[in-house]
Amino acid sequence: MTARPSPDTVDVTVQRHFSAPAERVFDAWLTPRLLGQWMFGPGVRDEKVLRLDVDPRVGGRFSILVERHGTRIDHVGEYIVIERPHRLSFTWGIAGESDQDGSRVDIVISPVPTGCELRLTHALPRAWADYAERTQQGWAHMLEALHALF
Template sequence: MNDTIDVQVTRPFRARAEQVFDAWLDPAWLGRWMFGPDVRAEKVLHLRTEPRVGGGFSFLVERQGQAIDHIGTYLHIERPRRLVFTWAIRGESDDDASTVAIDIADIPEGCTLTLTHTLPARWADYAPRTRQGWSTMLDALQRLF
């Protein structure tokens, strides 16, 4: 029995791989496409990154009056091709942490990004919601380029 489930989303970008990669590590860029009122009904409280292997991030937002802190640790940083990090909500069980891998490849018009979010199998019912969430964010990032 498989202990995990992969959710995958791919998007082309009319931008250089370096630009798309850097948008994942720069809080100013993250606030334009991943979080905030331009993406969904929420208020950004802080977006902090320490972009190095072993470094962490904290993306604290307020949704419907509730503070939600998306946290993780950078596991692999290979600019501009691959970024891997853990993904969890502060205060939830360590068993609920998942992993996100970003792979970027050049194409003639720019680059293509493939996101693979590996979830614990017990979260399989959330796979469609996870896919939709990442799709919404990647669509917002795509519009910036």
């Protein structure tokens, strides 16, 4: 299952090669210890991870509470698809915002002879279209930090 074009969303796509098996890259998305090293925190941007809760099952939720420039931001979502090691989909939003403002992230990981290729598509609500470039840069930066783990 991947993001489908919709008149209600704007798709942001980022791709990255990893010199690691698909299983290791996939697991870094669902293992709290690893997730906290590359997705948020001082290794990625000027912020501190205050709490990281992950329930890695379909229907399970995650919450990543960070403090950035004195402001607390709780990134939350629900896992929709978990097909290790090839597909992962989840909703993405900020706690306290309307569910309508949420978005969806679809990840496809494909093995290649030198490791794996990851394709991330973030379907943003059309109301957030002005943030598409910033969102793409943010994911690219996070995937670069993930790449550094391997």
